[in-house]
Amino acid sequence: MRYMATYDLMETLRNTNQWLGASALSMASYPVFSMVPNPALNWMAAWGQVTERTFQRMVTKPDWGIRTFTCEDGKDHLVSIEKVVERPFGDLIHFAVPGRKPMKRRVMLVAPMSGHYATLLRSTVKSLLVHCEVYVTDWHNARDIPVSAGKFDVEDYTLYLVDFMREMGPDTHVIAVCQPAPLTLAATAYLAELDPEAQPRTLTLIGGPIDPDASPTDVTDFGRRVTMGQLEETMIQRVGFQHKGVGRSVYPGLLQLASFVSMNSERHMTAFKDQIMRVARGEASDHDPHNRFYDEYLAVMDMPAEFYLSTVERIFKGLEIARNEFTIKGHKVDIGKITNVAVKTVEGGKDDISAPGQCVAALALCTGLPDEKKASYLEPEAGHYGIFAGRSWRNNIRPLVLDFIDANSAPSAPKAAKPTPKAANKNLAANG
Template sequence: MRYMATYDLMETIRNTNQWLGATARTMASYPALAAIPNPALTWMAAWGEVTERTFERMVVKPDWDIHAVTCEDGKDHLVEIKTVVEKPFGNLIHFDVTGRKEQARKILLVAPMSGHYATLLRSTVKSLIVNCEVYVTDWHNARDIPVSAGKFDVEDYTLYLMDFMRFMGPETNVVAVCQPAPLTLAATAYLAELDPDAQPRTLTLIGGPIDPDATPTDVTDFGNRVTMGQLEETMVQRVGFKYKGVGRLVYPGLLQLSSFMSMNADRHGKAFRDQIGRVARGEASDYDAHNRFYDEYLAVMDMPAEFYLSTVERIFKNCEIAKNEFVVAGHKVDIGKITRVAVKTVEGANDDISAPGQCVAALDLCTGLPPEKKAAHLEPGAGHYGIFAGKSWRNNIRPLVLDFIDANAAKPKPVAANVA
């Protein structure tokens, strides 16, 4: 119960701050006070507006905000987001562009389950949807999943990806961004062994910790500095009574957000102080740079505790993927079984989360893959976010990924089944 009490305490603090912001904004806007202009009231209203929005966004799932797209035919087409596979912990969604013939490039974009919603890849989707059929893994907030749905750990995540790949078929081109890269590699290898006709055409891994020890960073080395007991004691809580997942053990999004914010407290503090000033001067808007960034950054989701803990233990501490020792449902996955799926890795030279060397390690694990089916790209000057959503992605990496997909678009020759 104490873990549930802690969860509800965090939610109470968040709710109280949202209420304080709304109260300050409303009181400062009281009509009778407008008779005597007072700069203090202007600043009070600005503080209230920024505070209310800040704490309100923490429990709201952002909208994809992709309603129409201008395609290569020069026309605007409406976009309908359809759920094509529905599962308890995550759905597969398709960005269906109406009035356009089906595109040859079919892309499965694997979004991270790392505390933020899949909408973090909004700009990535927008850049691909112009001339690709885009599907995205839309993971659910664990606080909204009843305990009766069971557990969800790294093995379940891998099996989900395999089901999504099976559904989409062998013409699929998988693009995994950051955290899911190791598990996507494992899912592809397991599918290559278990159901080779369902494996994708290509696999692109972007900034993922395939081998966290290759080039340690503060983020990837975190698992080596704490014990699993410490993590379970300090990071895991039970969902409170307010949500459908009451009683479920989770790594709370609010707890993770507080950790993120504390790492760059001065920078975030300045950003919010500057925004209050802009609101007070009438220079802010709903879609200015500050709100666009923080509306997404502050929108956090709870992770299933077993997924969080198994990720730290098996991917970062034990390096099971890097050592090719990963086991799913009692079966040891052999990454060397990938023999015809073209694999490309993308890294950012200035990535301080998954540093160069961590992702490209995937190519050495693909021992059964011919050299012509392997490719690697290191983007100069790019940080972690830039390699999948920033200028580096739009101008350099995206064209390279699409060229890689096109170069391997031909149906591969069938491989003779291994006889035990």
């Protein structure tokens, strides 16, 4: 009960701040006040508008907002989101474009389960949708999952990816963004040993903590400083009575958001102060850069407690992936079993979450993979989000990833008959 009361207290505080913002906006916007203009009332209304929107979007899942798409025929086609696989903790969804010929590239984007919804990859999906059939792992908010659905830890997460890859088939190109990179690597190795016919053609790992100790950051240092007992005591709560997952142990999204904001608190405070002034001057809009960013950034979801704790204990503290000691239901997963899935890593030179060196460590673990099927790339000026969204992704990284996919799309063949993939991969590896 103590943990449920704490969970409800956090939601009460969020709801109160949202109400305060709405009240300030309504009071300062009272029509009769327009008879006597007062700059203080304009500022109060602006503060209320920004505050209400800020706290309201913390509990609202953003919409994908991808409704139409202009194909090469010059016509606009509707985009429909179809569920390919439905599971309690997450679905595999497909961004279908009716009327368009099926694209040769079939891409499965593995979205992070790190406090944000899969919609964080909206711009990534849009950029790939141009020339690919795009599938995404759409993870659910743990507070909406009944306790009867059972647990969900890193092993269950990996098995979900295994099932999704089996559903997609071998002509698939998997791209894992950030947090799921080590578990996606493990899922690929699991298939390589137990179901090789279901392996994807390529695996691209973007900014993931394959070896957190390769280049420590504040995130990895935090995992080292605290004990598992301290984490469970301070970070884990039980879902309150107003949600479907009542009683489920979770790492609340609001706590995760607080840690995100604290990493760059001054920048966020300045951003909100500037936005309040823009609203007061009438210069803001519903979809201005501030709102576009924070509508997504502030929308957080709860993670299953066992997933969060096992990630810290096994991936960051125990380094099970980095040491090639990861097990699934007692079965040791040997990353060296990957022998014909081309693997590429992408890192950002200014990534302060998964620093350069953490992700590229995956290539050294793929001892059974020939060098011509390995590639790496470092984007010098990109931060963590820049390596999968924004200008760096669009202009530099995305073209290289698509070239890597094309170079390794055909089934494996003797090296003498396949000079193009070898040259392309070697060239990419030289940039890492």
